Amino acid sequence: MAFAAATVHAGMSKGFNxxxxxxxxxxxxxxxxxxxxxxxxxxxxxxxxxxxDGLILTNAHVASPRAVEISITLANLEKIGAKLIxxxxxxxxxxxRLDLDEVRRRKLNxxxxxxxxxxxxxxxxxxxxxGTPYGLARTxxxxxxxxxxxxxxxxxxVNGYETGSFNTWLQTDAAINPGNSGGPLVTEDGKVVxxxxxxxxxxxxxxxxxxxxxxxxxxxxxxxHGTVTRSYLxxxxxxxxxxxxxxxxxxxxxxLVNGVDPDSPAARAGLxxxxxxxxxxxxxxxxxxxxxxxPIQNMIADLPVGSRVRLxxxxxxxxxDLTAVTEKLESQxxxxxxxxxxxxxxxKVSRAFxxxxxxxxxxxxxxxxxxxxxxxxxxxxxxxxxxxxxxxxAVIELSTLKKLYEGYEANPAPQLVEAQRNRRISLxxxxx
Amino acid sequence: MTFLxxxxxxxxxxxxxxxxxATPLVDLFNERLKSVVAVEFFIQxxxxxxxxxxxxxxxxxxxxxxxxxxAILPGVPPGQLKDFKVYRPGSIEPSNATYLGQDAxxxxxxxxxEEKLRSQLVPVGSYDAIKTDPVxxxxxxxxGLRNKDEDFMPYFLSARVALITKxxxxxxxxxxxxxxxxxxxFNTAGQLAGLTQTSFGQNxxxxxxSQNAAPILLVNVEESSVVWLLDExxxxxxxxxxxxxxxxxxxxxxxxxxPMDPEVAKLLKLExxxxxVLSDLLEGSPAERAGLKERDIVLALDGQPLPRLxxxxxxxxxxxxxxxxxxxxxxxxxxxxxxxxxxDIKVTLGDEPKMVREADRHYFxxxxxxxxxxxxxxxxxxxxxxxxxxxxxxxxxxxGGPGASAGLRPDDWxxxxxxxxxxxxxxxxxxxxxxxAGKIRHEFVLLVSRGGETSVxxxxxx
Numbered sequence: 001m002a003f004a005a006a007t008v009h010a011g012m013s014k015g016f017n018x019x020x021x022x023x024x025x026x027x028x029x030x031x032x033x034x035x036x037x038x039x040x041x042x043x044x045x046x047x048x049x050x051x052x053d054g055l056i057l058t059n060a061h062v063a064s065p066r067a068v069e070i071s072i073t074l075a076n077l078e079k080i081g082a083k084l085i086x087x088x089x090x091x092x093x094x095x096x097r098l099d100l101d102e103v104r105r106r107k108l109n110x111x112x113x114x115x116x117x118x119x120x121x122x123x124x125x126x127x128x129x130x131g132t133p134y135g136l137a138r139t140x141x142x143x144x145x146x147x148x149x150x151x152x153x154x155x156x157x158v159n160g161y162e163t164g165s166f167n168t169w170l171q172t173d174a175a176i177n178p179g180n181s182g183g184p185l186v187t188e189d190g191k192v193v194x195x196x197x198x199x200x201x202x203x204x205x206x207x208x209x210x211x212x213x214x215x216x217x218x219x220x221x222x223x224x225h226g227t228v229t230r231s232y233l234x235x236x237x238x239x240x241x242x243x244x245x246x247x248x249x250x251x252x253x254x255x256l257v258n259g260v261d262p263d264s265p266a267a268r269a270g271l272x273x274x275x276x277x278x279x280x281x282x283x284x285x286x287x288x289x290x291x292x293x294x295p296i297q298n299m300i301a302d303l304p305v306g307s308r309v310r311l312x313x314x315x316x317x318x319x320x321d322l323t324a325v326t327e328k329l330e331s332q333x334x335x336x337x338x339x340x341x342x343x344x345x346x347x348k349v350s351r352a353f354x355x356x357x358x359x360x361x362x363x364x365x366x367x368x369x370x371x372x373x374x375x376x377x378x379x380x381x382x383x384x385x386x387x388x389x390x391x392x393x394a395v396i397e398l399s400t401l402k403k404l405y406e407g408y409e410a411n412p413a414p415q416l417v418e419a420q421r422n423r424r425i426s427l428x429x430x431x432x
Numbered sequence: 433m434t435f436l437x438x439x440x441x442x443x444x445x446x447x448x449x450x451x452x453x454a455t456p457l458v459d460l461f462n463e464r465l466k467s468v469v470a471v472e473f474f475i476q477x478x479x480x481x482x483x484x485x486x487x488x489x490x491x492x493x494x495x496x497x498x499x500x501x502x503a504i505l506p507g508v509p510p511g512q513l514k515d516f517k518v519y520r521p522g523s524i525e526p527s528n529a530t531y532l533g534q535d536a537x538x539x540x541x542x543x544x545x546e547e548k549l550r551s552q553l554v555p556v557g558s559y560d561a562i563k564t565d566p567v568x569x570x571x572x573x574x575x576g577l578r579n580k581d582e583d584f585m586p587y588f589l590s591a592r593v594a595l596i597t598k599x600x601x602x603x604x605x606x607x608x609x610x611x612x613x614x615x616x617x618f619n620t621a622g623q624l625a626g627l628t629q630t631s632f633g634q635n636x637x638x639x640x641x642s643q644n645a646a647p648i649l650l651v652n653v654e655e656s657s658v659v660w661l662l663d664e665x666x667x668x669x670x671x672x673x674x675x676x677x678x679x680x681x682x683x684x685x686x687x688x689x690x691p692m693d694p695e696v697a698k699l700l701k702l703e704x705x706x707x708x709v710l711s712d713l714l715e716g717s718p719a720e721r722a723g724l725k726e727r728d729i730v731l732a733l734d735g736q737p738l739p740r741l742x743x744x745x746x747x748x749x750x751x752x753x754x755x756x757x758x759x760x761x762x763x764x765x766x767x768x769x770x771x772x773x774x775x776d777i778k779v780t781l782g783d784e785p786k787m788v789r790e791a792d793r794h795y796f797x798x799x800x801x802x803x804x805x806x807x808x809x810x811x812x813x814x815x816x817x818x819x820x821x822x823x824x825x826x827x828x829x830x831x832g833g834p835g836a837s838a839g840l841r842p843d844d845w846x847x848x849x850x851x852x853x854x855x856x857x858x859x860x861x862x863x864x865x866x867x868x869a870g871k872i873r874h875e876f877v878l879l880v881s882r883g884g885e886t887s888v889x890x891x892x893x894x
Contacts, residue, residue, distance in 0.1 A: 065626035211872050238888055246850075246877050246890070259886040273886035274848055274879045316851045356738060358815045358884055371538030380693065418727070423815075429695035 015114070015190030016128075020140070022049040022113035023183060025132040026058055026082075026096070027072035030066040033345035036371030040068065041203030046131030046183030047072070047096065048192060049112045050219065056082060057219050058257040059197045060089045061158045063096055070096060073137060074110050086222030089161035089331065090230070091214055092197045094182075095222040096325030113184060116191025118170065118211035121148045129174040129196050129207065132181025143174030143205065151290045152208060161333050166230070166298040169208040170194045170290055174266065176207030185209040216235075226343070230301035231326035234264020235271060235295065240289045247276050249264065253279050254314065255287035255296055261355050269324035271311065278319075279312040301329060332356060335398050336368065339405045341412075342430055343374020348398045349386060357425075362397040364388040367419070379428040381419060388425075389418035408432075435781025457573065460622040461588055466490070466554035468615050469497060470519040470577050470584040471529070471543065475504075476512050478795040478802055478828050487577055487612040488543065489519070489627060491557065491669040497529065498669070500614035501539025502630040507788040507827075510676045513699055518545045520552060523575055533673030536681040536784070537663075537756045541832040542672050556616045557669055557720055561707045565661050566593050566604060572625050573618055587831020591657060598741050600663040600750035603629070609655035617659050627665045628656035642763040681784035682758045686710045687812055689751055691744040700729075702769060706738045707731050711766075713763035714808065715817045722779040725770065732767035755781065785809070793827050794861050798868045799891060800833020801826055801840055805857040814845055816880065823847040824860040826880075836890040840880065847886070848879035867893075 016283040026045045031038055035068060042149050045062030049055070056072065063070055063084055070082045079363045080102055087094035098110070125145045133139050157163035178201040185194035194209030221228045238258030239344075244251055254276040260266045271277075277285055280300070287293055303309060305328045313320040334348030346365035367385045370377040381387075387395055408415060412432035419426055467490045473480045484504070486498040497518065504513065516529040527549040532542040545553075566572060573590035576597040593608035604626060610882070611617050611628045619625050630653075688711030697705055707729040713720045731737060733754055741747050758764060760783040765776050785808035793804035803824040811821050829836045847854060850867070854860040867876050878889045 236885070243877065243888070243890055246875065256888060258888055263882075273879075273881075274851060274888055356884060379695070405814065414695070414699050416696065420711070423712050424690055425709050426690040427692060427696040427709055429699050431695065 012215040013189050013238045016188065017190070017203065018111055018188070019048075019113050019184070019190035019192070020138065020185050021075040021111040022057060022432075023047070023130045023138065024049060024180060025135075025137045026056070026062055027071040027073070028063050028067045030070040031068050032066065033338045033347070033371040036338065036343040036345050036374060036376060037340055038338045038345075040121075042116050044132060044135050044177065044179050044361060045181040046196070048112055048130075048182075048184040048195075049098075050115070051112050051193075052083075054100050054103060054110070055085070055219070055223060056096040056098065057195060057215060058094050059095060059158075059195065060087045060092045060094045060161075060163075062182040063087065063094045064089075064159060072096070072098060074108065075138065076109065076270055077137075078106070078107070078108050080108060084398065086226035086228075088222060088228045089158040089163055089217050090165060090228070091164050091167050091210055091218050092209060093159050093195065093215055093218045093222070095219050113190070113192050115187075115212045115216055116187050116189075116193040117211045118148075118193045120233070121145050121170065121193055121211075123148055126188055127172055127174055127178055127193065128188070129172065129176055129183060129209075130186060131196060133175070133177035133179040135179055139180075141175040145170060146173050146206075147171040148211075149291050150208065151294055153294075155332070162332055164294070166294055166301050167214045168212060168285050169197075170211050172196075172207045172209060173205035174207060175205065176209075180207075195318060212370070229305060230329040231303040231305050231307070232265065232329035233300050233324055233326060234261035234266040235259070235277075237287055237293045238259075239293065240276070240288050241290075248317075249276065249314070252286045252288050252313075253284070255280075255285040255293075258268075262358065262372075265309075265324040265327055269311065269322045270320075271313065271316065271322060271324070274315070275320075276309055276314040278314055281310050282312075292339075294381075334365075337398055337402065339376075339401070341374075341409060342376045342380065342405070344373030344376035344430075345369045346387065346401065353390075359386070363394060365395060365398060365401055375430045375432065379417065379430050380426075381417065381428055381430075382421075385419040385421050385426075387417060387419045389416075391416050454621055457588075457620065460618065461573075461575070461586075463554075464559070464618060464622070465521050465586055466614065467556040467559075468521060468551065468575050468577070468612070469545075469553070470521065470580070471497065471499060471503075471516065472519070472526075472580070473516040474514050475508055476514045478797075479830055481514075485580065487614050488823055489556050489614060490614055492555050493549070493550065493690050495529075495545040495553065496672060497542065497543040497545060498614065498627075499541040500628075500630050501534070501541070503541055503614070504534070509789045509793070511790075516543055516545070518549060520549070521575070522675070524580065524583050527758060528731075529873065530642055531676065533676040534678045535668070535671045535673055536678050538668050538671060540668075540671070542691050547743040547783075556624060556627075557619070557666065560621075560623045561666065562619055562625050563830045565596060565602070565665065566619060566625055568593055568596070572604070572606065572610055572659070573620070574628065575610075575614045577615075580729055584651065589655065590875075594663070598739070598746065598750075600739075600741055600746050600753055602661045603664075604659040604661055604768055606659065609652060609657045610659065610810070611656060612654060615833045624662065625744065626659040626661045629658045629660055630656060636846065648876050677787070677790050679784070680760050682756060682760045682762065682781040683718060683784040684716045684752075684755045684779065684781060685719040686724065688712035688726075689730075690750040693744060700769070700772070701824040702729070704740075705731055706744075707769065708738065708748050708751050712812070715819065718779050718782040722770070722777055724766070724777055727768050728768040728777075730766050731774070734765050735767070760784075789854070791827075792857055794864075795828065796864050796868055797830075798893060799835055799864065800830035801835035802828035803857070803860055803864065804848060806845070810845065812826050812844075814884075823854045824854070824857055834891050834893055838878070838889040839887075840878065840889055840891070841882065843882070845881040847881055849874050851879075 047056040047058035081099040082096040085095040148171045153164040196209045199207040236259035238256045240256045241332040257275045312320045332352045334350040336347045338345040345368040349364045351362045364386045415430045417428040456589040477891040486503040488499045529543045578585040591608040591610040594607045595605040690709045692707035791804040795802040804827045
């Protein structure tokens, strides 16, 4: 008996217990535009309160602009609404704010967590994951930091959006399951060192978290602006690993350009695949290993949009100085919408999508889905078609199509639709 | 009892004898066997031989034999086709044959068998031809051949006509398989009715339902239920290619020829007029030089309105086929609708750009891959204007070789070798030859493009 009591007293630190009170369950109802219709789906994740004025940090794949209703369950099991303040799929982070009026009215209490320094973590160090795996709220699992600098890029990782280009991840063997997403990874004293975000499903204990250093920076920007603005050059780096000799470079020098997006600032500056960037704005680059690439990408992203960038290049035996002008970074994924009477859901062609698919420009919308039996499906339109024209009107923006649709709703008449697939043009008729 | 049975047998025989008014099918079958052969050859690629066993039909007294188009994959260069052997049904006595080439219009491959076998063969055109196309439910029959291990033993197949349609070739679809692919089909009187094509995969319903896809490929490779009728066969039996590559082949140069849906025609007030929407016109192609533009809707060829064919997409195939009937240099007139107005445009057809099977290629054994010339079709796949084309395309990668270990794949577009831009095929092969010969170099670097993304690959020589 005394022995058992002693165990309890030797339990977790005060800081850890405080942290537990700051972890919340997040239930999200969100809208999707699949299959030619608006539909609502639900999901559950985790989050951590990071300020006394009710800011919650979670994953971008838990709460996104598609969310129509966000419900928070506090540690004391009280439920309360929240709003999305901002999100950033590149780092898989989102910030919510509790409905403070409701907090005051219902006299609710909550605690906020403190950040720890993720740069001081070392492999082998004990960490805990706290969250709501499979809806099991306030679940604590324990593990170690398995790796503190894991590169991990995924072009469709956050609900179809790109992620992981600008940061490395903490890898942990603390059990992370669906529902843990957005919950904190903490040290024994309850300091948040990471935001748990993904795991290899089917693998044993391979979980990944966004380091708190990144999370602090991104969440601050999201609170201020609702979004993180990044610069884009259009170069895809590759690790130089073992290629130094071929390029006649000293070890730990330069960034290999594996690819250059067509019509990007880098392409316009004359950069070519196979070039090695020795320095950027005078700062020497070292992209020898894959782990070193996300910080370099982030350094480019941090440049002011529209600024001139001096690139010192090595091309074969030649040294070149190129100047590029950065653009604002865009996702491949454009805005989505459903035209319900047509049974048609679409996504705007983004500049990035147009580049990757070598379309002539970024006009048009991509068919996400059609609903069987509805006019779009009857006309023969199918997922992946790019609608470029309705009647005589070029569909340049999503708003163009929305306006045309309003006209159709007011006065339904057959519409001639021009769509492309693999650049081959077909005509269709949407009939009431 | 015994008496009764005998009586019954007798009457039965009388009935049978009474209805026989022509040559028995078994006799027709045995006679028609002289027009079909089994053909074996192999495709010799960089490291392996792939044996191929197909069936063919005799078309003349000079020992010319046709094989169906699918017998040889399109990209295989004639130089890799080796050791053609022809066998009569039921025999394993081989006769040598020479490959003459592929006809672009029908897709048929032509062979010529050596002298000694010719006297035993009968051209398929020497049988009576049916006077009118077979009708629905009519019974047709043909010959199937077993494999070599069964001495190419012939067997009898028959089936009824389920559907006659234009795809765009006039085609009878039978309810079940009626003959080996590429073999003749007859009516019960022994008159020639057509020639089987490679079967549709699964069945014709699936073929006609798939909207955006190409025809589904076959499942039963040994028998076919798809028959080109005589209009498609007799006039073409003498299309023996002038060259082994099948040239001359005419070229139009619009790679998007999408059918216009009847609803679209109605909306555009082109009612009851089938059409083909042009797109993906290659820069410098005859279509582009003639002033045709994306979105032009072709309504007629040389004054003849495009026919109504089902499924709609067959109309695109029809236009392509009709253009192929012409020779390079021929002038055709297309009637098009552009922005609601009709106009005629004259197009001088060109020469088909170099095809994959004609491209120069070279296998580099030490690096373990084959490169070939960059062709117009590669330009289309990579969305590169002809004026910007350069480099070479990887045709073959030896499994486990240095190229494969570096991550190189077939169809990769090699743009630089060791940091040097490859402008021509000759430049690339020279460079690779130097690399292979070099005794000091243990690695080199390729810049390749794949699906629009480039990467630098490092190839380590063993």
